[in-house]
Amino acid sequence: GQSLEQPSEVTAVEGAIVQINCTYQTSGFYGLSWYQQHDGGAPTFLSYNALDGLEETGRFSSFLSRSDSYGYLLLQELQMKDSASYFCAVRAAGGFKTIFGAGTRLFVKA
Amino acid sequence: KAGVTQTPRYLIKTRGQQVTLSCSPISGHRSVSWYQQTPGQGLQFLFEYFSETQRNKGNFPGRFSGRQFSNSRSEMNVSTLELGDSALYLCASSARQGGSPLHFGNGTRLTVT
Numbered sequence: 001g002q003s004l005e006q007p008s009e010v011t012a013v014e015g016a017i018v019q020i021n022c023t024y025q026t027s028g029f030y031g032l033s034w035y036q037q038h039d040g041g042a043p044t045f046l047s048y049n050a051l052d053g054l055e056e057t058g059r060f061s062s063f064l065s066r067s068d069s070y071g072y073l074l075l076q077e078l079q080m081k082d083s084a085s086y087f088c089a090v091r092a093a094g095g096f097k098t099i100f101g102a103g104t105r106l107f108v109k110a
Numbered sequence: 111k112a113g114v115t116q117t118p119r120y121l122i123k124t125r126g127q128q129v130t131l132s133c134s135p136i137s138g139h140r141s142v143s144w145y146q147q148t149p150g151q152g153l154q155f156l157f158e159y160f161s162e163t164q165r166n167k168g169n170f171p172g173r174f175s176g177r178q179f180s181n182s183r184s185e186m187n188v189s190t191l192e193l194g195d196s197a198l199y200l201c202a203s204s205a206r207q208g209g210s211p212l213h214f215g216n217g218t219r220l221t222v223t
Contacts, residue, residue, distance in 0.1 A: 045211035
């Protein structure tokens with residue numbers, strides 16, 4: 001089967017750093033992505049890791065370890081506008097479909 | 111460049127009816143994927159179309175179907191609607207088959223009463 005696991009909820013303080021973990025089990029693996037979705041909005045792409053290591057894009061970084069079937073999204077210098085749901089997603093099944101986790105709801109407090 | 115456009119934004123239907131949702135991908139994108147989103151369930155993969163052919167299908171009953179036209183626009187149809195079909199239906203396009211990133215539309219909110 002194919003599954004992704006991520007925490008359902010994380011709370012952090014403005015200005016802090018937060019890490020959202022994702023473990024996956026898929027038949028075939030072609031990369032791990034992260035998406036952000038604000039309430040009432042569409043998911044938007046944040047990052048993509050095809051190889052092991054860290055990818056940095058501004059305040060956001062994403063890490064992948066293929067041997068551990070594990071990745072994380074790191075958000076630094078948290079802002080109130082970062083309050084949203086974050087989804088990890090894996091390209092699987094020959095790379096022809098993207099499977100999403102159930103999402104992590106991030107609450108940023110002042 | 112215009113983004114992914116989904117119509118309609120909202121729909122209210124009764125059980126037993128059928129519904130058709132429309133998705134126009136970003137210009138030049140040939141891959142269109144459909145997802146169902148319900149609270150706490152994340153995004154459930156429905157199917158992906160590329161060059162008018164369904165390339166992959168999720169674990170949904172046959173009441174859910176779709177198609178893609180030569181201009182890459184896609185439609186999704188749900189027949190014999192059930193209360194459990196109430197959800198946000200998201201369409202995403204990408205430049206390559208199964209490619210990343212996926213560009214999502216704002217979705218169609220379907221309510222079945």
